[in-house]
Amino acid sequence: MPEFAASRVFERVFVDGMALVEETAAYLDGPGRDMARTLPREAGLTYAAWSMELTSKLMQAASWLVMQKAVRDGDMPREDALANKYRISRDGPPLNVADQRGQGLPDTFLNLVENAENLFGRICRLDAAIYVDGHSGEASPVKRQIEELKAAAEDGAFDPLRIWGRAR
The missing domain is CATH 1.20.5 (Single alpha-helices involved in coiled-coils or other helix-helix interfaces)
Structure with a gap:
């Protein structure tokens, strides 16, 4: 794990992930909030549900990234990072952005959802690769x-x- 967190790959995932968190928060708190008021009923319900799921996944991804960085920087013991409570995995299928295109949701929102799903999936795969059977490096x-x-x-x-x- 320390080797991965010190890699350029991790740095790129960290920077991209945190930028996506900021971009999504700015959208949902600004233009997305205003736009959501004008959506038709069905699109509005989908937007509300997906916004919550999007926020949840991005917070899980950001927490995982920050935890990896904390271990790398010596702010968190490596053994603590092995705990199951820090594992991240997908519980259900990803949100299907393709099915929602043209159904009333704005492309900006759908692009954020798609990017968040890609980031979340990538981090789930990294977590599984790094923490095999709950042991780093096994x-x-x-x-x-x-x-x-x-x-x-x-x-x-x-x-x-x-x-x-x-x-x-």
């Missing part, structure tokens, strides 16, 4: 297979079928 089955293949190649006893059979 090798996944794929990583273990790759390590076994490397070791076998170095020993000169490269037998991918033998390694593959043990992995199942």
